[in-house]
Amino acid sequence: MFQIDSTLISEEILENDFVCNLNACKGACCIEGSSGAPLTEDELPILEQIYTAVTPYLREEGKKAIAEQGVFVKGMDGEWETPLVNGEECAYVAFSDDGIAKCGIEEAYNDGKIDWKKPVSCHLYPVRTRAYTEFTAVNYHKWTICDPACALGEELKVPIYKFVKDALIRKFGTTWYAELEKVAEQHLNK
Template identity: 60%
Template sequence: MFQLHKTIVSEEILEKEFVCNLSACKGTCCVDGDAGAPLSLEETDILKEIYPKVKPFLRKEGIKAIEEQGTSVIGFDGEPETTLIDGKDCAYVIFDGKTALCGIEQAYNQGIVTWKKPISCHLYPIRIKEYADFAAVNYHKWHICDDACDLGKELGVPVYVFLKESLIRKFGQEWYNELDKIAQELKK
Protein backbone atom coordinates (compact mmCIF):
# COMPACT_ATOMS: atom_id res chain seq x y z
CA MET A 1 0.00 0.00 0.00
CA PHE A 2 1.13 3.54 -0.68
CA GLN A 3 -0.35 6.99 -0.29
CA LEU A 4 -1.14 9.14 -3.32
CA HIS A 5 -2.77 12.47 -2.48
CA LYS A 6 -5.85 11.56 -0.39
CA THR A 7 -5.85 7.91 -1.44
CA ILE A 8 -4.28 4.76 -0.07
CA VAL A 9 -3.54 2.52 -3.05
CA SER A 10 -2.93 -1.22 -3.18
CA GLU A 11 0.11 -2.22 -5.24
CA GLU A 12 -2.06 -4.95 -6.75
CA ILE A 13 -3.59 -2.46 -9.18
CA LEU A 14 -0.05 -1.93 -10.53
CA GLU A 15 1.02 -5.59 -10.40
CA LYS A 16 -2.08 -7.53 -11.50
CA GLU A 17 -3.06 -7.70 -15.15
CA PHE A 18 -6.59 -7.37 -16.47
CA VAL A 19 -8.50 -6.71 -19.71
CA CYS A 20 -12.28 -7.28 -19.79
CA ASN A 21 -13.08 -10.21 -22.03
CA LEU A 22 -16.79 -9.84 -22.80
CA SER A 23 -16.63 -12.56 -25.45
CA ALA A 24 -15.70 -15.02 -22.68
CA CYS A 25 -17.60 -13.79 -19.62
CA LYS A 26 -20.67 -12.37 -21.40
CA GLY A 27 -20.89 -9.50 -18.87
CA THR A 28 -21.62 -11.79 -15.95
CA CYS A 29 -20.67 -9.07 -13.43
CA CYS A 30 -23.92 -7.26 -14.32
CA VAL A 31 -26.10 -10.29 -13.60
CA ASP A 32 -24.22 -12.25 -10.91
CA GLY A 33 -23.79 -11.50 -7.24
CA ASP A 34 -26.18 -10.57 -4.47
CA ALA A 35 -26.09 -6.78 -4.60
CA GLY A 36 -26.34 -3.95 -7.08
CA ALA A 37 -23.42 -1.78 -8.12
CA PRO A 38 -22.26 0.57 -5.34
CA LEU A 39 -23.34 4.20 -5.83
CA SER A 40 -22.42 7.54 -4.31
CA LEU A 41 -25.22 9.82 -3.13
CA GLU A 42 -24.45 12.10 -6.07
CA GLU A 43 -24.89 9.17 -8.44
CA THR A 44 -28.32 8.36 -6.98
CA ASP A 45 -29.40 11.89 -7.94
CA ILE A 46 -27.93 11.46 -11.43
CA LEU A 47 -29.87 8.21 -11.91
CA LYS A 48 -33.13 9.94 -10.96
CA GLU A 49 -32.38 12.75 -13.40
CA ILE A 50 -31.39 10.60 -16.39
CA TYR A 51 -33.87 7.75 -15.91
CA PRO A 52 -36.47 9.16 -18.37
CA LYS A 53 -33.78 9.33 -21.08
CA VAL A 54 -32.32 5.90 -20.26
CA LYS A 55 -35.69 4.14 -19.88
CA PRO A 56 -36.15 3.48 -23.64
CA PHE A 57 -32.88 1.50 -23.63
CA LEU A 58 -33.93 -0.81 -20.78
CA ARG A 59 -35.71 -4.15 -20.72
CA LYS A 60 -39.29 -4.28 -19.47
CA GLU A 61 -38.13 -6.24 -16.39
CA GLY A 62 -35.64 -3.50 -15.55
CA ILE A 63 -38.23 -0.75 -15.99
CA LYS A 64 -40.67 -2.65 -13.75
CA ALA A 65 -38.01 -3.10 -11.03
CA ILE A 66 -37.02 0.57 -11.16
CA GLU A 67 -40.62 1.80 -11.12
CA GLU A 68 -41.42 -0.45 -8.14
CA GLN A 69 -38.19 0.06 -6.13
CA GLY A 70 -36.75 3.33 -7.41
CA THR A 71 -33.76 4.26 -9.58
CA SER A 72 -31.50 3.10 -6.73
CA VAL A 73 -31.95 1.24 -3.45
CA ILE A 74 -30.22 0.98 -0.09
CA GLY A 75 -28.32 -2.30 0.14
CA PHE A 76 -27.76 -4.68 3.05
CA ASP A 77 -24.69 -2.64 4.04
CA GLY A 78 -26.78 0.54 4.34
CA GLU A 79 -25.17 2.06 1.25
CA PRO A 80 -26.87 3.03 -2.04
CA GLU A 81 -26.65 0.65 -4.99
CA THR A 82 -28.31 0.00 -8.31
CA THR A 83 -31.72 -1.63 -8.31
CA LEU A 84 -31.89 -5.36 -9.05
CA ILE A 85 -34.44 -7.45 -10.93
CA ASP A 86 -35.64 -10.19 -8.54
CA GLY A 87 -32.39 -9.91 -6.55
CA LYS A 88 -30.24 -10.87 -9.57
CA ASP A 89 -29.68 -8.81 -12.73
CA CYS A 90 -28.94 -5.10 -12.46
CA ALA A 91 -32.09 -3.26 -13.54
CA TYR A 92 -30.01 -1.27 -16.03
CA VAL A 93 -28.63 -4.36 -17.81
CA ILE A 94 -29.61 -5.09 -21.40
CA PHE A 95 -28.54 -7.94 -23.66
CA ASP A 96 -26.88 -8.12 -27.04
CA GLY A 97 -27.54 -11.77 -27.75
CA LYS A 98 -26.20 -13.52 -24.65
CA THR A 99 -23.88 -10.68 -23.61
CA ALA A 100 -24.95 -8.33 -20.80
CA LEU A 101 -24.38 -4.63 -21.48
CA CYS A 102 -25.23 -1.45 -19.60
CA GLY A 103 -28.34 0.39 -20.81
CA ILE A 104 -26.99 3.62 -19.31
CA GLU A 105 -23.76 3.22 -21.27
CA GLN A 106 -25.70 2.54 -24.45
CA ALA A 107 -27.61 5.82 -23.96
CA TYR A 108 -24.26 7.54 -23.34
CA ASN A 109 -22.72 6.02 -26.48
CA GLN A 110 -25.64 7.38 -28.51
CA GLY A 111 -25.26 10.88 -27.03
CA ILE A 112 -28.57 10.73 -25.15
CA VAL A 113 -26.97 11.25 -21.71
CA THR A 114 -23.59 12.66 -20.67
CA TRP A 115 -23.01 10.23 -17.76
CA LYS A 116 -21.38 6.95 -18.82
CA LYS A 117 -22.36 4.67 -15.92
CA PRO A 118 -21.75 4.35 -12.16
CA ILE A 119 -18.09 4.85 -11.36
CA SER A 120 -18.01 1.54 -9.46
CA CYS A 121 -18.91 -0.26 -12.71
CA HIS A 122 -16.47 1.80 -14.78
CA LEU A 123 -13.65 1.10 -12.29
CA TYR A 124 -14.14 -2.64 -11.86
CA PRO A 125 -12.04 -4.64 -10.77
CA ILE A 126 -10.95 -1.71 -8.62
CA ARG A 127 -13.15 -1.00 -5.63
CA ILE A 128 -13.03 2.32 -3.78
CA LYS A 129 -13.90 2.60 -0.10
CA GLU A 130 -14.41 6.18 1.03
CA TYR A 131 -13.35 7.17 4.54
CA ALA A 132 -13.51 10.56 6.26
CA ASP A 133 -9.95 11.62 5.34
CA PHE A 134 -8.99 9.33 2.45
CA ALA A 135 -10.18 6.75 -0.07
CA ALA A 136 -8.85 3.19 -0.22
CA VAL A 137 -8.17 2.01 -3.79
CA ASN A 138 -8.10 -1.79 -3.91
CA TYR A 139 -8.06 -4.60 -6.45
CA HIS A 140 -11.05 -6.93 -6.16
CA LYS A 141 -10.56 -10.53 -7.30
CA TRP A 142 -13.75 -12.26 -8.49
CA HIS A 143 -13.65 -15.68 -10.11
CA ILE A 144 -15.98 -14.60 -12.91
CA CYS A 145 -13.17 -12.35 -14.14
CA ASP A 146 -10.59 -15.13 -14.52
CA ASP A 147 -10.80 -14.77 -18.33
CA ALA A 148 -10.10 -11.03 -17.98
CA CYS A 149 -7.05 -11.79 -15.84
CA ASP A 150 -5.84 -14.32 -18.41
CA LEU A 151 -6.31 -11.85 -21.28
CA GLY A 152 -4.56 -9.12 -19.27
CA LYS A 153 -1.58 -11.43 -18.72
CA GLU A 154 -1.54 -12.43 -22.38
CA LEU A 155 -1.54 -8.77 -23.46
CA GLY A 156 0.65 -7.54 -20.59
CA VAL A 157 -1.83 -4.86 -19.45
CA PRO A 158 -1.79 -3.89 -15.76
CA VAL A 159 -5.15 -3.14 -14.07
CA TYR A 160 -4.35 0.57 -13.72
CA VAL A 161 -3.55 0.89 -17.45
CA PHE A 162 -6.74 -0.93 -18.48
CA LEU A 163 -8.71 1.42 -16.20
CA LYS A 164 -6.92 4.64 -17.17
CA GLU A 165 -10.09 6.40 -18.37
CA SER A 166 -12.12 5.54 -15.28
CA LEU A 167 -9.27 6.33 -12.86
CA ILE A 168 -8.88 9.75 -14.48
CA ARG A 169 -12.65 10.20 -14.28
CA LYS A 170 -12.55 9.44 -10.54
CA PHE A 171 -9.28 11.03 -9.41
CA GLY A 172 -8.09 13.33 -12.22
CA GLN A 173 -5.22 13.38 -14.72
CA GLU A 174 -2.59 14.58 -12.24
CA TRP A 175 -3.38 11.72 -9.84
CA TYR A 176 -3.16 9.20 -12.69
CA ASN A 177 0.13 10.63 -13.96
CA GLU A 178 1.63 10.25 -10.48
CA LEU A 179 0.26 6.70 -10.22
CA ASP A 180 1.90 5.86 -13.55
CA LYS A 181 5.19 7.36 -12.35
CA ILE A 182 5.04 5.17 -9.22
CA ALA A 183 4.33 2.12 -11.39
CA GLN A 184 7.32 2.87 -13.59
CA GLU A 185 9.57 3.28 -10.52
CA LEU A 186 8.39 -0.04 -9.08
CA LYS A 187 9.27 -1.80 -12.36
CA LYS A 188 12.92 -0.75 -12.02
Template identity: 60%
Template structure:
Protein backbone atom coordinates in the same frame (compact mmCIF):
# COMPACT_ATOMS: atom_id res chain seq x y z
CA UNK B 1 0.10 0.27 -0.09
CA UNK B 2 1.17 3.66 -1.38
CA UNK B 3 -0.36 7.13 -1.21
CA UNK B 4 -1.29 9.81 -3.74
CA UNK B 5 -2.91 12.84 -2.12
CA UNK B 6 -5.77 11.60 0.05
CA UNK B 7 -5.90 8.15 -1.58
CA UNK B 8 -4.30 4.98 -0.22
CA UNK B 9 -3.75 2.52 -3.05
CA UNK B 10 -3.23 -1.23 -2.94
CA UNK B 11 -0.12 -2.49 -4.71
CA UNK B 12 -2.34 -5.12 -6.33
CA UNK B 13 -3.45 -2.62 -8.96
CA UNK B 14 0.18 -2.54 -10.12
CA UNK B 15 0.83 -6.27 -9.89
CA UNK B 16 -2.46 -7.70 -11.16
CA UNK B 17 -3.05 -8.00 -14.91
CA UNK B 18 -6.60 -7.59 -16.14
CA UNK B 19 -8.48 -6.95 -19.41
CA UNK B 20 -12.23 -7.62 -19.59
CA UNK B 21 -12.93 -10.53 -21.92
CA UNK B 22 -16.64 -10.11 -22.69
CA UNK B 23 -16.65 -12.80 -25.36
CA UNK B 24 -15.81 -15.32 -22.62
CA UNK B 25 -17.55 -14.00 -19.49
CA UNK B 26 -20.57 -12.38 -21.22
CA UNK B 27 -20.49 -9.57 -18.64
CA UNK B 28 -21.47 -11.88 -15.79
CA UNK B 29 -20.34 -9.28 -13.19
CA UNK B 30 -23.55 -7.34 -13.98
CA UNK B 31 -25.60 -10.44 -13.12
CA UNK B 32 -23.75 -12.18 -10.27
CA UNK B 33 -23.34 -10.86 -6.74
CA UNK B 34 -25.62 -10.23 -3.81
CA UNK B 35 -26.38 -6.55 -4.55
CA UNK B 36 -26.44 -4.03 -7.37
CA UNK B 37 -23.65 -1.68 -8.41
CA UNK B 38 -22.43 0.61 -5.59
CA UNK B 39 -23.45 4.25 -6.04
CA UNK B 40 -21.96 7.47 -4.67
CA UNK B 41 -24.37 9.89 -3.04
CA UNK B 42 -23.92 12.37 -5.88
CA UNK B 43 -24.93 9.72 -8.44
CA UNK B 44 -28.42 9.39 -6.95
CA UNK B 45 -29.59 12.77 -8.26
CA UNK B 46 -27.96 11.97 -11.62
CA UNK B 47 -30.06 8.79 -11.92
CA UNK B 48 -33.15 10.80 -10.96
CA UNK B 49 -32.36 13.37 -13.65
CA UNK B 50 -31.56 10.98 -16.52
CA UNK B 51 -34.05 8.19 -15.87
CA UNK B 52 -36.66 9.26 -18.43
CA UNK B 53 -33.90 9.64 -21.05
CA UNK B 54 -32.42 6.19 -20.44
CA UNK B 55 -35.75 4.41 -19.91
CA UNK B 56 -36.25 3.65 -23.66
CA UNK B 57 -32.94 1.74 -23.57
CA UNK B 58 -33.94 -0.53 -20.69
CA UNK B 59 -35.68 -3.90 -20.75
CA UNK B 60 -39.28 -4.17 -19.49
CA UNK B 61 -38.02 -6.30 -16.56
CA UNK B 62 -35.52 -3.61 -15.59
CA UNK B 63 -38.11 -0.85 -15.82
CA UNK B 64 -40.50 -2.90 -13.66
CA UNK B 65 -37.79 -3.46 -11.03
CA UNK B 66 -36.86 0.25 -10.97
CA UNK B 67 -40.48 1.39 -10.77
CA UNK B 68 -41.17 -1.09 -7.98
CA UNK B 69 -38.01 -0.57 -5.85
CA UNK B 70 -36.70 2.81 -6.98
CA UNK B 71 -33.84 4.02 -9.17
CA UNK B 72 -31.47 3.10 -6.31
CA UNK B 73 -31.87 1.07 -3.14
CA UNK B 74 -29.94 0.43 0.07
CA UNK B 75 -28.12 -2.90 0.39
CA UNK B 76 -27.72 -4.97 3.55
CA UNK B 77 -24.84 -2.70 4.66
CA UNK B 78 -26.96 0.42 4.23
CA UNK B 79 -25.03 1.52 1.11
CA UNK B 80 -26.72 2.85 -2.04
CA UNK B 81 -26.74 0.41 -4.98
CA UNK B 82 -28.65 -0.12 -8.22
CA UNK B 83 -31.78 -2.31 -7.92
CA UNK B 84 -31.80 -5.90 -9.20
CA UNK B 85 -34.24 -7.82 -11.38
CA UNK B 86 -35.58 -10.68 -9.20
CA UNK B 87 -32.34 -10.74 -7.18
CA UNK B 88 -30.26 -11.37 -10.31
CA UNK B 89 -28.96 -8.83 -12.84
CA UNK B 90 -28.76 -5.07 -12.37
CA UNK B 91 -32.00 -3.40 -13.44
CA UNK B 92 -30.06 -1.15 -15.85
CA UNK B 93 -28.63 -4.15 -17.76
CA UNK B 94 -29.49 -4.89 -21.37
CA UNK B 95 -28.40 -7.90 -23.45
CA UNK B 96 -27.00 -7.77 -26.97
CA UNK B 97 -27.72 -10.30 -29.73
CA UNK B 98 -24.89 -12.55 -28.45
CA UNK B 99 -26.30 -12.59 -24.93
CA UNK B 100 -23.56 -10.30 -23.60
CA UNK B 101 -24.67 -7.96 -20.83
CA UNK B 102 -24.31 -4.24 -21.51
CA UNK B 103 -25.31 -1.17 -19.56
CA UNK B 104 -28.46 0.62 -20.73
CA UNK B 105 -27.11 3.85 -19.25
CA UNK B 106 -23.87 3.48 -21.20
CA UNK B 107 -25.78 2.76 -24.42
CA UNK B 108 -27.71 6.03 -23.96
CA UNK B 109 -24.37 7.78 -23.32
CA UNK B 110 -22.86 6.28 -26.50
CA UNK B 111 -25.83 7.65 -28.44
CA UNK B 112 -25.27 11.12 -26.97
CA UNK B 113 -28.59 11.09 -25.10
CA UNK B 114 -27.00 11.60 -21.65
CA UNK B 115 -23.59 12.85 -20.52
CA UNK B 116 -23.22 10.32 -17.68
CA UNK B 117 -21.46 7.13 -18.82
CA UNK B 118 -22.40 4.71 -16.02
CA UNK B 119 -21.88 4.37 -12.26
CA UNK B 120 -18.24 5.02 -11.43
CA UNK B 121 -18.09 1.73 -9.49
CA UNK B 122 -18.85 -0.15 -12.72
CA UNK B 123 -16.40 1.92 -14.76
CA UNK B 124 -13.64 1.32 -12.17
CA UNK B 125 -14.11 -2.43 -11.78
CA UNK B 126 -12.04 -4.46 -10.71
CA UNK B 127 -11.09 -1.56 -8.44
CA UNK B 128 -13.35 -0.97 -5.47
CA UNK B 129 -13.23 2.26 -3.46
CA UNK B 130 -13.84 2.59 0.26
CA UNK B 131 -14.36 6.09 1.61
CA UNK B 132 -13.01 6.92 5.06
CA UNK B 133 -13.04 10.26 6.89
CA UNK B 134 -9.52 11.27 5.89
CA UNK B 135 -8.75 9.14 2.84
CA UNK B 136 -10.14 6.93 0.08
CA UNK B 137 -8.88 3.33 -0.14
CA UNK B 138 -8.32 2.14 -3.71
CA UNK B 139 -8.32 -1.67 -3.72
CA UNK B 140 -8.23 -4.47 -6.27
CA UNK B 141 -11.23 -6.79 -6.00
CA UNK B 142 -10.41 -10.40 -6.95
CA UNK B 143 -13.46 -12.36 -8.13
CA UNK B 144 -13.29 -15.87 -9.62
CA UNK B 145 -15.78 -14.99 -12.36
CA UNK B 146 -13.12 -12.65 -13.77
CA UNK B 147 -10.54 -15.40 -14.34
CA UNK B 148 -10.82 -14.89 -18.13
CA UNK B 149 -10.06 -11.18 -17.68
CA UNK B 150 -6.99 -12.04 -15.60
CA UNK B 151 -5.84 -14.55 -18.23
CA UNK B 152 -6.28 -12.01 -21.05
CA UNK B 153 -4.51 -9.30 -19.03
CA UNK B 154 -1.59 -11.66 -18.48
CA UNK B 155 -1.48 -12.58 -22.17
CA UNK B 156 -1.53 -8.90 -23.22
CA UNK B 157 0.69 -7.80 -20.30
CA UNK B 158 -1.79 -5.08 -19.24
CA UNK B 159 -2.11 -4.33 -15.55
CA UNK B 160 -5.11 -2.79 -13.78
CA UNK B 161 -3.50 0.70 -13.86
CA UNK B 162 -3.43 0.75 -17.67
CA UNK B 163 -6.69 -1.12 -18.23
CA UNK B 164 -8.60 1.42 -16.12
CA UNK B 165 -6.91 4.58 -17.45
CA UNK B 166 -10.14 6.30 -18.57
CA UNK B 167 -12.07 5.39 -15.39
CA UNK B 168 -9.23 6.43 -13.06
CA UNK B 169 -8.88 9.80 -14.81
CA UNK B 170 -12.66 10.24 -14.63
CA UNK B 171 -12.61 9.63 -10.89
CA UNK B 172 -9.33 11.20 -9.74
CA UNK B 173 -8.15 13.47 -12.58
CA UNK B 174 -5.20 13.49 -15.00
CA UNK B 175 -2.64 14.79 -12.49
CA UNK B 176 -3.43 11.95 -10.05
CA UNK B 177 -3.22 9.40 -12.87
CA UNK B 178 0.12 10.79 -14.08
CA UNK B 179 1.47 10.32 -10.55
CA UNK B 180 0.14 6.76 -10.55
CA UNK B 181 1.95 6.06 -13.86
CA UNK B 182 5.24 7.19 -12.30
CA UNK B 183 4.70 4.81 -9.38
CA UNK B 184 3.79 2.03 -11.82
CA UNK B 185 7.00 2.63 -13.79
CA UNK B 186 9.11 2.54 -10.59
CA UNK B 187 7.34 -0.68 -9.56
CA UNK B 188 8.15 -2.31 -12.93
CA UNK B 189 11.80 -1.26 -12.70
CA UNK B 190 12.11 -2.66 -9.16
CA UNK B 191 10.51 -5.91 -10.31
CA UNK B 192 12.92 -6.17 -13.24
CA UNK B 193 15.93 -5.64 -10.94
CA UNK B 194 14.71 -8.37 -8.58
CA UNK B 195 14.68 -10.83 -11.49
CA UNK B 196 18.41 -10.30 -11.98
CA UNK B 197 19.37 -11.19 -8.40
Protein backbone atom coordinates in the same frame (compact mmCIF):
# COMPACT_ATOMS: atom_id res chain seq x y z
CA MET C 1 0.10 -0.21 -0.30
CA PHE C 2 1.28 3.24 -1.27
CA GLN C 3 -0.21 6.70 -0.87
CA ILE C 4 -1.08 9.45 -3.33
CA ASP C 5 -2.70 12.46 -1.70
CA SER C 6 -5.47 11.05 0.50
CA THR C 7 -5.68 7.70 -1.28
CA LEU C 8 -4.12 4.42 -0.20
CA ILE C 9 -3.60 2.22 -3.25
CA SER C 10 -3.05 -1.51 -3.34
CA GLU C 11 0.04 -2.61 -5.25
CA GLU C 12 -2.19 -5.29 -6.81
CA ILE C 13 -3.59 -2.78 -9.32
CA LEU C 14 -0.03 -2.30 -10.60
CA GLU C 15 1.08 -5.92 -10.45
CA ASN C 16 -1.96 -7.69 -11.94
CA ASP C 17 -3.17 -7.62 -15.52
CA PHE C 18 -6.77 -7.28 -16.67
CA VAL C 19 -8.75 -6.68 -19.86
CA CYS C 20 -12.48 -7.42 -19.90
CA ASN C 21 -13.26 -10.41 -22.11
CA LEU C 22 -16.99 -10.08 -22.70
CA ASN C 23 -17.05 -12.96 -25.16
CA ALA C 24 -15.90 -15.26 -22.36
CA CYS C 25 -17.76 -13.90 -19.33
CA LYS C 26 -20.84 -12.46 -21.08
CA GLY C 27 -20.82 -9.49 -18.67
CA ALA C 28 -21.30 -11.67 -15.60
CA CYS C 29 -20.30 -8.83 -13.24
CA CYS C 30 -23.62 -7.14 -14.08
CA ILE C 31 -25.70 -10.24 -13.38
CA GLU C 32 -23.87 -12.09 -10.57
CA GLY C 33 -23.61 -11.19 -6.92
CA SER C 34 -26.05 -10.23 -4.21
CA SER C 35 -26.14 -6.45 -4.53
CA GLY C 36 -26.37 -3.75 -7.17
CA ALA C 37 -23.59 -1.50 -8.37
CA PRO C 38 -22.32 0.83 -5.63
CA LEU C 39 -23.40 4.46 -6.12
CA THR C 40 -22.02 7.70 -4.70
CA GLU C 41 -24.28 10.39 -3.23
CA ASP C 42 -23.44 12.61 -6.24
CA GLU C 43 -24.73 9.95 -8.65
CA LEU C 44 -28.22 9.70 -7.15
CA PRO C 45 -29.65 12.90 -8.70
CA ILE C 46 -27.92 12.04 -11.99
CA LEU C 47 -29.75 8.70 -12.15
CA GLU C 48 -33.03 10.49 -11.48
CA GLN C 49 -32.31 13.04 -14.24
CA ILE C 50 -31.27 10.56 -16.93
CA TYR C 51 -33.74 7.78 -16.25
CA THR C 52 -36.25 8.85 -18.92
CA ALA C 53 -33.51 8.90 -21.58
CA VAL C 54 -32.19 5.50 -20.43
CA THR C 55 -35.60 3.77 -20.29
CA PRO C 56 -35.70 2.77 -24.00
CA TYR C 57 -32.46 0.78 -23.47
CA LEU C 58 -33.80 -1.31 -20.60
CA ARG C 59 -35.64 -4.61 -20.53
CA GLU C 60 -39.19 -4.76 -19.24
CA GLU C 61 -37.97 -6.64 -16.15
CA GLY C 62 -35.53 -3.85 -15.38
CA LYS C 63 -38.12 -1.11 -15.85
CA LYS C 64 -40.52 -3.00 -13.58
CA ALA C 65 -37.86 -3.41 -10.87
CA ILE C 66 -37.03 0.30 -11.04
CA ALA C 67 -40.73 1.24 -10.93
CA GLU C 68 -41.15 -0.87 -7.79
CA GLN C 69 -37.86 -0.07 -6.03
CA GLY C 70 -36.73 3.28 -7.41
CA VAL C 71 -33.82 4.31 -9.65
CA PHE C 72 -31.50 3.53 -6.71
CA VAL C 73 -31.86 1.66 -3.43
CA LYS C 74 -30.21 1.42 -0.03
CA GLY C 75 -28.30 -1.87 0.11
CA MET C 76 -28.07 -4.27 3.01
CA ASP C 77 -24.81 -2.56 4.03
CA GLY C 78 -26.56 0.83 4.20
CA GLU C 79 -24.86 2.09 1.04
CA TRP C 80 -26.60 3.29 -2.14
CA GLU C 81 -26.67 0.92 -5.12
CA THR C 82 -28.57 0.12 -8.29
CA PRO C 83 -31.73 -1.97 -7.88
CA LEU C 84 -31.78 -5.64 -8.88
CA VAL C 85 -34.24 -7.70 -10.89
CA ASN C 86 -35.52 -10.49 -8.59
CA GLY C 87 -32.44 -10.13 -6.38
CA GLU C 88 -30.16 -11.03 -9.30
CA GLU C 89 -28.97 -8.87 -12.22
CA CYS C 90 -28.74 -5.09 -12.18
CA ALA C 91 -32.00 -3.47 -13.28
CA TYR C 92 -30.03 -1.37 -15.80
CA VAL C 93 -28.78 -4.45 -17.69
CA ALA C 94 -29.73 -5.00 -21.29
CA PHE C 95 -28.65 -8.04 -23.27
CA SER C 96 -27.14 -7.95 -26.75
CA ASP C 97 -28.32 -10.37 -29.43
CA ASP C 98 -25.44 -12.69 -28.55
CA GLY C 99 -26.42 -12.79 -24.85
CA ILE C 100 -23.81 -10.39 -23.48
CA ALA C 101 -24.95 -8.21 -20.58
CA LYS C 102 -24.54 -4.56 -21.43
CA CYS C 103 -25.26 -1.46 -19.36
CA GLY C 104 -28.39 0.33 -20.57
CA ILE C 105 -26.98 3.57 -19.16
CA GLU C 106 -23.76 3.17 -21.13
CA GLU C 107 -25.71 2.27 -24.28
CA ALA C 108 -27.66 5.55 -23.96
CA TYR C 109 -24.34 7.37 -23.43
CA ASN C 110 -22.78 5.69 -26.49
CA ASP C 111 -25.78 6.82 -28.57
CA GLY C 112 -25.36 10.43 -27.37
CA LYS C 113 -28.65 10.46 -25.44
CA ILE C 114 -26.96 11.33 -22.13
CA ASP C 115 -23.56 12.70 -21.13
CA TRP C 116 -22.93 10.41 -18.15
CA LYS C 117 -21.24 7.09 -18.96
CA LYS C 118 -22.38 4.93 -16.02
CA PRO C 119 -21.80 4.67 -12.26
CA VAL C 120 -18.14 5.24 -11.52
CA SER C 121 -17.99 1.94 -9.59
CA CYS C 122 -18.87 0.07 -12.80
CA HIS C 123 -16.43 2.14 -14.86
CA LEU C 124 -13.64 1.40 -12.36
CA TYR C 125 -14.21 -2.34 -12.15
CA PRO C 126 -12.17 -4.45 -11.12
CA VAL C 127 -10.95 -1.57 -8.96
CA ARG C 128 -13.08 -0.82 -5.92
CA THR C 129 -12.79 2.31 -3.81
CA ARG C 130 -13.94 2.86 -0.25
CA ALA C 131 -13.96 6.26 1.44
CA TYR C 132 -12.93 6.43 5.07
CA THR C 133 -12.62 9.49 7.32
CA GLU C 134 -8.94 10.11 6.61
CA PHE C 135 -8.37 8.40 3.24
CA THR C 136 -9.89 6.52 0.32
CA ALA C 137 -8.78 2.93 -0.24
CA VAL C 138 -8.19 1.86 -3.85
CA ASN C 139 -8.17 -1.93 -4.16
CA TYR C 140 -8.35 -4.75 -6.68
CA HIS C 141 -11.52 -6.83 -6.37
CA LYS C 142 -10.73 -10.42 -7.36
CA TRP C 143 -13.66 -12.47 -8.61
CA THR C 144 -13.46 -15.86 -10.34
CA ILE C 145 -15.90 -14.76 -13.04
CA CYS C 146 -13.14 -12.41 -14.19
CA ASP C 147 -10.52 -15.13 -14.69
CA PRO C 148 -10.85 -14.75 -18.50
CA ALA C 149 -10.18 -11.00 -18.12
CA CYS C 150 -7.07 -11.73 -16.08
CA ALA C 151 -5.86 -14.19 -18.73
CA LEU C 152 -6.52 -11.72 -21.57
CA GLY C 153 -4.84 -8.90 -19.63
CA GLU C 154 -1.80 -11.09 -19.05
CA GLU C 155 -1.69 -12.06 -22.72
CA LEU C 156 -1.93 -8.40 -23.80
CA LYS C 157 0.30 -7.21 -20.90
CA VAL C 158 -2.18 -4.57 -19.66
CA PRO C 159 -1.96 -3.86 -15.93
CA ILE C 160 -5.21 -3.05 -14.13
CA TYR C 161 -4.32 0.59 -13.57
CA LYS C 162 -3.92 1.08 -17.33
CA PHE C 163 -7.10 -0.83 -18.16
CA VAL C 164 -9.14 1.50 -15.93
CA LYS C 165 -7.17 4.67 -16.73
CA ASP C 166 -10.17 6.71 -17.90
CA ALA C 167 -12.19 5.68 -14.85
CA LEU C 168 -9.35 6.50 -12.44
CA ILE C 169 -8.97 9.92 -14.07
CA ARG C 170 -12.73 10.40 -13.80
CA LYS C 171 -12.62 9.54 -10.09
CA PHE C 172 -9.36 11.16 -8.98
CA GLY C 173 -8.20 13.52 -11.78
CA THR C 174 -5.36 13.72 -14.29
CA THR C 175 -2.75 14.91 -11.81
CA TRP C 176 -3.47 11.98 -9.50
CA TYR C 177 -3.25 9.53 -12.40
CA ALA C 178 0.05 11.01 -13.61
CA GLU C 179 1.43 10.45 -10.10
CA LEU C 180 0.11 6.88 -10.16
CA GLU C 181 1.98 6.26 -13.43
CA LYS C 182 5.21 7.50 -11.85
CA VAL C 183 4.70 5.28 -8.81
CA ALA C 184 3.90 2.32 -11.06
CA GLU C 185 7.05 2.82 -13.11
CA GLN C 186 9.21 3.01 -9.97
CA HIS C 187 7.47 0.03 -8.37
CA LEU C 188 7.63 -2.21 -11.41
CA ASN C 189 11.28 -1.37 -12.13
CA LYS C 190 12.43 -2.50 -8.68
